Amino acid sequence: xxxxxxxxxxxxxxxxxxxxxxxxxxxxxxxxxxxxxxxxxxxxxxxxxxxxxxxxxxxxxxxxxxxxxxxxxxxxxxxxxxxxxxxxxxxxxxxxxxxxxxxxxxxxxxxxxxxxxxxxxxxxxxxxxxxxxxxxxxxxxxxxxxxxxxxxxxxxxxxxxxxxxxxxxxxxxxxxxxxxxxxxxxxxxxxxxxxxxxxxxxxxxxxxxxxxxxxxxxxxxxxxxxxxxxxxxxxxxxxxxxxxxxxxxxxxxxxxxxxxxxxxxxxxxxxxxxxxxxxxxxxxxxxxxxxxxxxxxxxxxxxxxxxxxxxxxxxxxxxxxxxxxxxxxxxxxxxxxxxxxxxxxxxxxxxxxxxxxxxxxxxxxxxxxxxxxxxxxxxxxxxxxxxxxxxxx
Amino acid sequence: xxxxxxxxxxxxxxxxxxxxxxxxxxxxxxxxxxxxxxxxxxxxxxxxxxxxxxxxxxxxxxxxxxxxxxxxxxxxxxxxxxxxxxxxxxxxxxxxxxxxxxxxxxxxxxxxxxxxxxxxxxxxxxxxxxxxxxxxxxxxxxxxxxxxxxxxxxxxxxxxxxxxxxxxxxxxxxxxxxxxxxxxxxxxxxxxxxxxxxxxxxxxxxxxxxxxxxxxxxxxxxxxxxxxxxxxxxxxxxxxxxxxxxxxxxxxxxxxxxxxxxxxxxxxxxxxxxxxxxxxxxxxxxxxxxxxxxxxxxxxxxxxxxxxxxxxxxxxxxxxxxxxxxxxxxxxxxxxxxxxxxxxxxxxxxx
Numbered sequence: 145x146x147x148x149x150x151x152x153x154x155x156x157x158x159x160x161x162x163x164x165x166x167x168x169x170x171x172x173x174x175x176x177x178x179x180x181x182x183x184x185x186x187x188x189x190x191x192x193x194x195x196x197x198x199x200x201x202x203x204x205x206x207x208x209x210x211x212x213x214x215x216x217x218x219x220x221x222x223x224x225x226x227x228x229x230x231x232x233x234x235x236x237x238x239x240x241x242x243x244x245x246x247x248x249x250x251x252x253x254x255x256x257x258x259x260x261x262x263x264x265x266x267x268x269x270x271x272x273x274x275x276x277x278x279x280x281x282x283x284x285x286x287x288x289x290x291x292x293x294x295x296x297x298x299x300x301x302x303x304x305x306x307x308x309x310x311x312x313x314x315x316x317x318x319x320x321x322x323x324x325x326x327x328x329x330x331x332x333x334x335x336x337x338x339x340x341x342x343x344x345x346x347x348x349x350x351x352x353x354x355x356x357x358x359x360x361x362x363x364x365x366x367x368x369x370x371x372x373x374x375x376x377x378x379x380x381x382x383x384x385x386x387x388x389x390x391x392x393x394x395x396x397x398x399x400x401x402x403x404x405x406x407x408x409x410x411x412x413x414x415x416x417x418x419x420x421x422x423x424x425x426x427x428x429x430x431x432x433x434x435x436x437x438x439x440x441x442x443x444x445x446x447x448x449x450x451x452x453x454x455x456x457x458x459x460x461x462x463x464x465x466x467x468x469x470x471x472x473x474x475x476x477x478x479x480x481x482x483x484x485x486x487x488x489x490x491x492x493x494x495x496x497x498x499x500x501x502x503x504x505x506x507x508x509x510x511x512x513x514x515x516x517x518x519x520x521x522x523x524x525x526x527x528x529x530x531x532x533x534x535x536x537x
Numbered sequence: 538x539x540x541x542x543x544x545x546x547x548x549x550x551x552x553x554x555x556x557x558x559x560x561x562x563x564x565x566x567x568x569x570x571x572x573x574x575x576x577x578x579x580x581x582x583x584x585x586x587x588x589x590x591x592x593x594x595x596x597x598x599x600x601x602x603x604x605x606x607x608x609x610x611x612x613x614x615x616x617x618x619x620x621x622x623x624x625x626x627x628x629x630x631x632x633x634x635x636x637x638x639x640x641x642x643x644x645x646x647x648x649x650x651x652x653x654x655x656x657x658x659x660x661x662x663x664x665x666x667x668x669x670x671x672x673x674x675x676x677x678x679x680x681x682x683x684x685x686x687x688x689x690x691x692x693x694x695x696x697x698x699x700x701x702x703x704x705x706x707x708x709x710x711x712x713x714x715x716x717x718x719x720x721x722x723x724x725x726x727x728x729x730x731x732x733x734x735x736x737x738x739x740x741x742x743x744x745x746x747x748x749x750x751x752x753x754x755x756x757x758x759x760x761x762x763x764x765x766x767x768x769x770x771x772x773x774x775x776x777x778x779x780x781x782x783x784x785x786x787x788x789x790x791x792x793x794x795x796x797x798x799x800x801x802x803x804x805x806x807x808x809x810x811x812x813x814x815x816x817x818x819x820x821x822x823x824x825x826x827x828x829x830x831x832x833x834x835x836x837x838x839x840x841x842x843x844x845x846x847x848x849x850x851x852x853x854x855x856x857x858x859x860x861x862x863x864x865x866x867x868x869x870x871x872x873x874x875x876x877x878x879x880x881x882x883x884x885x886x887x888x
Contacts, residue, residue: 145547145548145549145550145551145554145612145799145803146545146547146803147544147545147546147547147800147803147804148544148545148807148808149542149543149544150544150545152543160543218543219543222541222542222543223541225541226541396544396545396546396547396548396549397546398546399546400546400548400796408540411540412540414877415538415540415877415881416881418874418877418878418881418882419878419881419882421878422878422881422882432874432878435871438870438871438875439867439870439871439874442869442870442871442872442873442874442875442877443821443825443867443870443873445814445818445873445874445877446817446818446819446820446821446822446870446873447822449797449814449815449819449822450793450794450797450818450819450822452797453548453793453796453797453800454789454797455548455792455796456792458788458789458792458793459792459793461785461786461789462789462792465789515782517785518778518782518785518786519778519781519785521785521788521789522775522778522781522782522784522785523781525785525788526757526761526775526781526784526785527761527765528761528764528765528773528775528776528781528784529765529773529776530776531776531777531778531781532772532776532777
């Protein structure tokens with residue numbers, strides 16, 4: 145058990161200092177404003193600048209292939225978060241890139257990875273379907289043999305960052321008659337293929353995601369990842385990484401659970417609010433002198449610190465749940481002006497709590513819904529068995 | 538505070554921790570089955586279990602080596618507290634340990650009796666310095682009780698122990714009026730003494746949080762086992778999401794509350810000025826969640842769960858009553874807010 149500050153060797157200290165100052169120079173107010181307006185969670189300028197400095201190579205590669213060691217990865221993640229760089233989708237590219245290195249042909253890896261490492265090539269996920277929800281194995285997007293290649297028809301939901309991506313990591317059904325886990329095939333489909341349409345969707349937290357449509361999209365077999373009808377294996381490997389259910393190292397240098405970075409945003413808001421409530425207003429009154437304010441703030445802190453401590457799949461649930469539980473109280477404490485969004489005249493906490501309340505709903509849905517994780521906990525931690533569903537009538 | 542500070546987040550137990558945990562889990566499994574809990578529920582105390590427990594070093598370990606103890610860390614003590622809670626053992630161990638550690642810090646730990654647990658020392662775990670008659674959770678069995686009156690830290694004892702009052706936590710609880718005690722000694726006064734006393738209240742909240750983690754873990758496990766073997770329309774009820782998802786939520790509470798208590802303990806052990814809000818936070822969180830979870834564990838077992846002979850009902854009443862001994866948990870929530878507001882106001886001015 146260890147929670148001490150990490151003593152850095154001179155070269156790691158220099159790495160942290162250089163990274164922090166570099167991020168400070170490229171993540172400008174304009175970058176943050178643009179990100180807020182578009183909800184893209186991606187900034188090509190920032191991305192390419194990090195690529196040009198070599199940071200992306202180290203971020204995307206495994207440690208054995210010259211990537212960051214555990215310490216530098218942790219420093220990198222913390223400094224990225226500190227800088228507020230639009231970054232969320234870079235993790236998606238990383239996850240897909242690592243799946244490619246495990247499952248794709250050497251030729252495909254050689255064709256795609258240099259662009260990924262330089263930053264020019266981004267990868268997005270095509271798993272969920274408009275009618276499929278979180279069960280990625282219920283896949284209606286079809287890929288049919290056509291000579292040496294394939295023809296794909298279907299649609300995908302929540303294809304986030306597709307508008308900035310060069311490839312989509314697309315799960316398709318290649319055998320309508322087989323059981324669902326033996327019917328899937330994965331492709332890395334070039335986004336410039338004729339027949340792909342990207343339709344933007346804004347979510348309640350201001351983010352942008354997409355529906356993508358695939359009409360008679362022709363793909364060469366070289367873009368297939370893994371075996372024909374062996375897509376479930378590829379998907380599972382990548383899903384484990386997304387869910388944060390892979391083994392963690394034992395040195396305390398990884399985040400405790402998936403989406404803990406969102407709760408770090410909550411922690412920052414709570415800290416700011418703890419400062420705000422102690423400031424006297426024009427009449428000299430302070431919010432904290434209201435005992436109900438003090439109680440609600442203290443309870444919110446307690447629940448937030450519990451979520452920040454909750455590990456693995458348990459933490460995935462705790463993180464979204466605490467955001468939903470405490471942001472209404474935090475807004476109430478600040479009064480009517482917490483109804484105002486960032487940048488609005490007189491917005492309490494400059495809209496911080498207001499944004500987190502809106503973030504709380506999507507964060508319990510994307511990356512696997514809370515129900516998926518409750519199923520996992522019930523089945524794998526408590527041994528309650530697979531969920532039983534009534535047969536359709 | 539800097540939420541992006543590079544610190545280790547290592548919750549793993551050491552081999553010694555695992556041994557300690559296993560030893561006490563086995564101790565309670567052997568010596569404190571639910572029948573023992575039931576047998577002691579009128580008095581709230583099992584004397585022979587206490588003596589056996591003390592003989593393992595459970596009280597001495599908590600004290601400094603200079604006072605004849607073994608200098609255990611608070612992290613170590615959270616592991617024991619979790620096992621006390623898991624078995625809902627009728628033992629005033631948390632109160633005794635926090636009280637004797639306070640006496641030790643104040644330099645007034647007198648004689649071997651309190652160190653070994655032969656003399657039981659109780660405490661008033663409520664925040665604040667109100668005077669007058671009060672409910673002491675171990676009052677009916679404690680030989681001495683440490684409490685705060687105004688700016689004084691006081692030790693009171695009586696020739697005859699006060700009468701136990703029945704209570705929902707099945708604690709050996711009694712009313713004590715310091716003004717009417719046969720013996721009343723002011724141990725220390727002033728800001729330093731009060732800070733030392735506050736530390737005892739923080740430790741009590743920390744260990745109570747860990748005990749509630751063990752308690753919730755146990756009643757959740759009992760409910761989960763029940764659900765696996767109970768069938769409706771041909772399927773185990775454990776496979777119904779109306780059952781499994783509430784149980785999964787309890788597993789989230791156990792995992793989070795456990796880790797928060799351990800992190801809080803680590804900071805109190807190693808950097809006590811850095812995160813003082815964590816120990817009371819663990820208490821606020823578990824005090825609220827424990828009775829909610831214990832209620833759900835009863836619900837999962839339906840009519841059998843509410844039976845007075847069901848283990849789940851024994852867990853339910855203690856989940857409610859144990860944290861309540863520390864007063865309104867809302868007062869602790871306000872204390873958490875005070876600590877964080879002080880920190881953030883300070884850091885605002887410093888920058």
